[in-house]
Amino acid sequence: xxxxxxxxxxxxxxxCGGQWPCRTRKRQLLAEFDxxxxxxxxYLGAYFVDAAPDLPDVPAGDLHARFVGWAVxx
Numbered sequence: 001x002x003x004x005x006x007x008x009x010x011x012x013x014x015x016c017g018g019q020w021p022c023r024t025r026k027r028q029l030l031a032e033f034d035x036x037x038x039x040x041x042x043y044l045g046a047y048f049v050d051a052a053p054d055l056p057d058v059p060a061g062d063l064h065a066r067f068v069g070w071a072v073x074x
Contacts, residue, residue, distance in 0.1 A: 002028050011051045019066065021047075026070060037071070044068045 004015035004025035013022040021029065021044075033040035048067035055063060 004028065006047065006051075008050070009054050011055060021067070021070075029071070040071050041068060044071055 002015070002025060004013050004020075004022055006012070006020040007014050011020050012018065013020045013025065016022050016024065029040060029044075033043070044067050048063060051067060052060070052063060058066075
């Protein structure tokens with residue numbers, strides 16, 4: 001199990017303190033969901049929906065890029 005899990009409310013990484021998903025967690029997720037990009041997008045979309053109310057000052061486009069967009073462009 002990864003140490004790079006999200007800390008809700010501020011959505012930082014429990015493992016490294018960066019914005020979640022951090023670089024390490026992104027690499028892990030790409031490996032975990034290898035060959036299943038739709039499943040990865042659905043998984044990340046759920047986090048996007050959970051994070052949106054906690055981060056009301058972050059524009060929706062920025063949240064999308066942070067939580068989902070990086071995986072869609074791979």
